[in-house]
Amino acid sequence: MPTRRDVLATFLGAAFAGVACKSKAPVGHYHGELFGPRFDRGHKLRDPKELAATLARTDLPEQKTRVVVVGGGPAGLSAAWRLIRGGLAAKEDVQVFELDDVAGGTSRGGQSEVTRYPWGAHYVPVPSGDARALGVLLEEMGIVEGHEADGYPVIAEHVLCRAPEERLFYRGRWYEGLYLQAGAQKEDLRQFRAFKRELQGWRKWRDLKGRRAFVIPTARASDAEEVLALDAVSMAQWMDQKGFTSARLRWLVDYACRDDYALSLQDASAWAGLFYFVSRMNDLGASSELMTWADGNGGLVRHLLGVVADRVHLGKSVIDVRPRGAQEQVVTYLDRDGAPHRLIAERVILAVPRYVARHLCPSLADRKEDLAFDYGAWAVCNVHLNGRGARPQGVAMAWDNVLYESPSLGYVSATHQEGNDHGPTVWTWYYAITDPGKDARKKLLDAHWRDWADVAFSDLSRAHPDLHALADRIDVFRWGHAMTRPRVGARRALREAAAHVPVGAVHFAHTDLSGVAIFEEAHDHGVRAAEEVLAALSFQVPSIR
Amino acid sequence: MRPPVSEDEQAPVEEAPLHAPNSEHSTAGGASQGAPRRIWGPPQRDEASQKKAEADGRREAEGPSKTTATLLLVTVLVIATCGLVYELLASTLASFVLGDAVMQYSTVIGVYLSAMGVGAWLSGYVVDDVAKRFVDIEIAVALVGGASAPILFFAFAHLSWFRVVLYGVVALVGMLVGMEIPLLLRILRARYAFKDLVARVLTVDYLGALVGSLAFPIFFVPKLGLVRTSLVIGGINAVTALASTYLLDDEIKKTLGLRLRALAVLVALGVGVVAADRLTLLAEEGLFADEIIYAKQTPYQRIVITRGRASFQLFLNGNLQFSSADEYRYHEALIWPAIAARVEAGDPVKRVLVLGGGDGLGLRELLKTPGLEAVTLVDLDPFMTHLARSQPLLSALNEGAFSDPRVTIVNDDAYVWLGAPKNAGQKFDVIIADFPDPNHYALGKLYTTRMYALMKQHMLERAVLAVQSTSPLFARKSFWCIARTMERAGLAVAPYHVFVPSFGEWGYVLAREGSITPPSRLPPLAKPLRYLDDPTLRALFVLSRDMQSLDVEVNRLDNQVLVHYYEAEWKRYL
Numbered sequence A: 001m002p003t004r005r006d007v008l009a010t011f012l013g014a015a016f017a018g019v020a021c022k023s024k025a026p027v028g029h030y031h032g033e034l035f036g037p038r039f040d041r042g043h044k045l046r047d048p049k050e051l052a053a054t055l056a057r058t059d060l061p062e063q064k065t066r067v068v069v070v071g072g073g074p075a076g077l078s079a080a081w082r083l084i085r086g087g088l089a090a091k092e093d094v095q096v097f098e099l100d101d102v103a104g105g106t107s108r109g110g111q112s113e114v115t116r117y118p119w120g121a122h123y124v125p126v127p128s129g130d131a132r133a134l135g136v137l138l139e140e141m142g143i144v145e146g147h148e149a150d151g152y153p154v155i156a157e158h159v160l161c162r163a164p165e166e167r168l169f170y171r172g173r174w175y176e177g178l179y180l181q182a183g184a185q186k187e188d189l190r191q192f193r194a195f196k197r198e199l200q201g202w203r204k205w206r207d208l209k210g211r212r213a214f215v216i217p218t219a220r221a222s223d224a225e226e227v228l229a230l231d232a233v234s235m236a237q238w239m240d241q242k243g244f245t246s247a248r249l250r251w252l253v254d255y256a257c258r259d260d261y262a263l264s265l266q267d268a269s270a271w272a273g274l275f276y277f278v279s280r281m282n283d284l285g286a287s288s289e290l291m292t293w294a295d296g297n298g299g300l301v302r303h304l305l306g307v308v309a310d311r312v313h314l315g316k317s318v319i320d321v322r323p324r325g326a327q328e329q330v331v332t333y334l335d336r337d338g339a340p341h342r343l344i345a346e347r348v349i350l351a352v353p354r355y356v357a358r359h360l361c362p363s364l365a366d367r368k369e370d371l372a373f374d375y376g377a378w379a380v381c382n383v384h385l386n387g388r389g390a391r392p393q394g395v396a397m398a399w400d401n402v403l404y405e406s407p408s409l410g411y412v413s414a415t416h417q418e419g420n421d422h423g424p425t426v427w428t429w430y431y432a433i434t435d436p437g438k439d440a441r442k443k444l445l446d447a448h449w450r451d452w453a454d455v456a457f458s459d460l461s462r463a464h465p466d467l468h469a470l471a472d473r474i475d476v477f478r479w480g481h482a483m484t485r486p487r488v489g490a491r492r493a494l495r496e497a498a499a500h501v502p503v504g505a506v507h508f509a510h511t512d513l514s515g516v517a518i519f520e521e522a523h524d525h526g527v528r529a530a531e532e533v534l535a536a537l538s539f540q541v542p543s544i545r
Numbered sequence B: 001m002r003p004p005v006s007e008d009e010q011a012p013v014e015e016a017p018l019h020a021p022n023s024e025h026s027t028a029g030g031a032s033q034g035a036p037r038r039i040w041g042p043p044q045r046d047e048a049s050q051k052k053a054e055a056d057g058r059r060e061a062e063g064p065s066k067t068t069a070t071l072l073l074v075t076v077l078v079i080a081t082c083g084l085v086y087e088l089l090a091s092t093l094a095s096f097v098l099g100d101a102v103m104q105y106s107t108v109i110g111v112y113l114s115a116m117g118v119g120a121w122l123s124g125y126v127v128d129d130v131a132k133r134f135v136d137i138e139i140a141v142a143l144v145g146g147a148s149a150p151i152l153f154f155a156f157a158h159l160s161w162f163r164v165v166l167y168g169v170v171a172l173v174g175m176l177v178g179m180e181i182p183l184l185l186r187i188l189r190a191r192y193a194f195k196d197l198v199a200r201v202l203t204v205d206y207l208g209a210l211v212g213s214l215a216f217p218i219f220f221v222p223k224l225g226l227v228r229t230s231l232v233i234g235g236i237n238a239v240t241a242l243a244s245t246y247l248l249d250d251e252i253k254k255t256l257g258l259r260l261r262a263l264a265v266l267v268a269l270g271v272g273v274v275a276a277d278r279l280t281l282l283a284e285e286g287l288f289a290d291e292i293i294y295a296k297q298t299p300y301q302r303i304v305i306t307r308g309r310a311s312f313q314l315f316l317n318g319n320l321q322f323s324s325a326d327e328y329r330y331h332e333a334l335i336w337p338a339i340a341a342r343v344e345a346g347d348p349v350k351r352v353l354v355l356g357g358g359d360g361l362g363l364r365e366l367l368k369t370p371g372l373e374a375v376t377l378v379d380l381d382p383f384m385t386h387l388a389r390s391q392p393l394l395s396a397l398n399e400g401a402f403s404d405p406r407v408t409i410v411n412d413d414a415y416v417w418l419g420a421p422k423n424a425g426q427k428f429d430v431i432i433a434d435f436p437d438p439n440h441y442a443l444g445k446l447y448t449t450r451m452y453a454l455m456k457q458h459m460l461e462r463a464v465l466a467v468q469s470t471s472p473l474f475a476r477k478s479f480w481c482i483a484r485t486m487e488r489a490g491l492a493v494a495p496y497h498v499f500v501p502s503f504g505e506w507g508y509v510l511a512r513e514g515s516i517t518p519p520s521r522l523p524p525l526a527k528p529l530r531y532l533d534d535p536t537l538r539a540l541f542v543l544s545r546d547m548q549s550l551d552v553e554v555n556r557l558d559n560q561v562l563v564h565y566y567e568a569e570w571k572r573y574l
């Protein structure tokens, strides 16, 4: 049994564990629960015998529908949304199956009496005009108030992250922004400016076909060798080559890689490191504003759910999809009790992570894709506070609150975007485990509720010494396969895998297919897959992508 | 209100025959109100201690001389005066900080008087060295009573269990004071016949009460304030203790220790008087020119009320909100242009929304509006609105506005309240936004395009909005940023200003959808206002060149430029 000190040392460093385990350190009195994706429901996937027996059954009644969408995350919901818009409006024509009891996947939100809060994804930068389909979604949501000359939508004020967006805790004080300005030397600032120039250079870059290097959706990005070459080196190597040695600059980039990819600077490809910054810049070199909701991207999920409505079936895990004859796809799923059911569809969209899709679709089983799809593990803790506590040193409040000296990713305040600045709130604390996939998952799952709650509590206490009096409840969510990771070489491997290409009547949609885990990509793949299906079903609709 | 001489004194009397006449005193003392005797008698003593008591009694009987006796009567006068002042101090302080004066006076006096009873009873346990014990107690009264007001202010500001401290201190002082007179009676017993003794001591005792009750409101509070009064009265007690050591010289074996102790307390209290400002500083981070009579950290803000000679002031987080001397200028200018503009356009003023303004002073003006039916006041801090309703100075100044049946109070963040779907149906003829200045982000959001868009959703057709907008002179960019932001939100604006001596030049923005013209006359009112008349109303809208428009950005939730403007501008003056 690891001691408390061991646990803290594993996740927050030995030095910190020493301090936090002193007898003077405040002790929290909170309760809470442990959550995780309900993959136990798909356990039949892993037992080939049991699976074969279920599939062989002839006594299962067969229902019919036109399109089955597997997965109720952003990609699956976006696919259904596009199908409905495209003409498959009848309720019985589109059915979405989601194994969990809530929709949204890693973009799901939760709700307490006080506020909604995120369980995973928490923001989307205002998209450029390139993300056309996403623009359509935002317009439908009624939050687009016009368009800038450069094609960017003008987003309603209350959806844009309220200032101050972020603050950084360093040696007992909060500073505005994510780059640690305080104490920066001339050389630090010079490198910071040079880094920004480097990014701006890439923002202006175009290939021979006029495509940009880093653009969202990535489907529109250049595949020129010059860009792919960035996939062959790590972000750390790239920074070394460019002479970016400043500790605080490297901290910023490392933070970005951990925050978006669950990778360290050493493991993320330079392509990914640059993508994070450049894809969110406008032509003037300023980074886009962020859109957020109290429940993070749960705000987007709620809208999609409103449209897709009762076509979504929760608690139903698909365990197999295979063709029968030329016209039919047989979809086998289990309900909450584990009882099998069968559905016959014309087309299927697999909007599940790739590692799940490989189990569902027999024809994918022997593909070699491990380099393209590597998954990081995350812990997310929702800390329920009964009040805001003492006024801190420095910047008083922000949406995203990051601790410079901690390996965690800090926390987001759920009530910030609501304009609610007093009384109880929920802080969503994030921790990305950067180890290789299996190790990361082991580390994640070896730590239980008490361990994670304690890690979050101790980590936050360094910036909030009165947390012990404020935290009533800490819920923990362990995401074993949280997101796909753009390691060195992943991008090239992904291109070669051509994983988004339909197999027969089975189409694929998931952010994994882009090699980076963001809402925009999930949405784009959902829309693409839906448009493939619409075309196959002979609906004459122009693409919205 | 006088320190009663309790019947409890009788008990040792019964035990020791020397005290026998005192049984008569219990009816003369009045405060006993015929309570059965011997109920609270101390435990039976054994024979040895009985002998000792008798010996002491004999020594007591040798007693002080005639002049000494007269001087000791003066001591009674002083003690009685001080005792009453402590009682008044605690009651006044409690009603300042907690409001509800009737409750505070009743409970403090109740606790104090009953504690005196306990003290009188306890005095029966004093067997040896009565004179020395008397001086001891006198010194203790000086210390605890003298420090009572500083202790209570400090406790209120920093502890959540203030009432425990309040009644604890009151009970302790009451108990000590309650022991004094019985002991003195025993000391004086030898010099007077019992009937004279009782007559004189009680006369002087009541006289002291009169002196105290007159000096407190007429001299002490206005001249010294609560904290210094407490310290000074403690000092007087300490001097009395010192003097008593000389008066009772032959009855006290060792006087040096007592004198040193009395002197030490005197010096400590003296230091307190000199450092009274520092003492209040101890209880308060901010520097206030006047005495703090209320200080409270609520979950939302720090509320402080200070009181000077002729006026009192309210501070939130150290920022002056108003001074009672000139707040009428601020509040008349806040309210009347909006009402006048609405009335002049021929529209009714029936329903008004006040955002912020928990002091109720804007309400006071509003409630004078003829035909007004309902006012909803949304203020973040329930402590603030409660204080404005119950604190005597405040509720007098806002003329009991919170008790008006037309007023509904909501304690919520105005931004959250305006955006809540459940309030969507609430529409108003006039909206008044009286928020603290935008000196941090949580306040900055209340001055954004989003906030004004929300306000618009709660405005009836042609409704008028008035927004307090900081100083157009000291914070010119901030002022114009607010005006521009309102314009961007689709409102036509008419900026105006007023001079408030304790603030300087102060600004507001009047607004309406479509167009707005500055009002030219006040609506008909039952009584003229103190500051505004028609020509003054018109003059408000004339801005001198040094306050005129500047090029500024619009304040949005996602940029919060106003907070930055504000910080930069006011920094120059701090």
Ligand SMILES: Cc1cc2nc3c(=O)[nH]c(=O)nc-3n(C[C@H](O)[C@H](O)[C@H](O)COP(=O)(O)OP(=O)(O)OC[C@H]3O[C@@H](n4cnc5c(N)ncnc54)[C@H](O)[C@@H]3O)c2cc1C
Pocket: A037, A042, A070, A071, A072, A073, A074, A075, A076, A097, A098, A099, A100, A103, A104, A105, A106, A107, A119, A120, A121, A122, A123, A124, A297, A316, A317, A318, A319, A351, A352, A353, A356, A378, A380, A430, A479, A482, A483, A509, A510, A511, A512, A516, A517, A518, A519, A520, A522
């Ligand atoms: C902690 C965390 C923070 C993040 N932060 C951000 C962020 O700030 N911004 C951002 O853009 N992105 C963020 N992401 C990534 C973002 O969540 C994903 O990009 C997005 O949710 C992907 O959507 P998706 O539909 O492709 O996949 P998923 O969200 O993974 O959805 C897949 C769905 O399929 C369901 N499913 C799986 N197997 C089956 C089965 N057999 N049968 C039926 N259903 C099944 C799952 O339960 C799930 O609901 C974050 C992710 C994590 C984990």
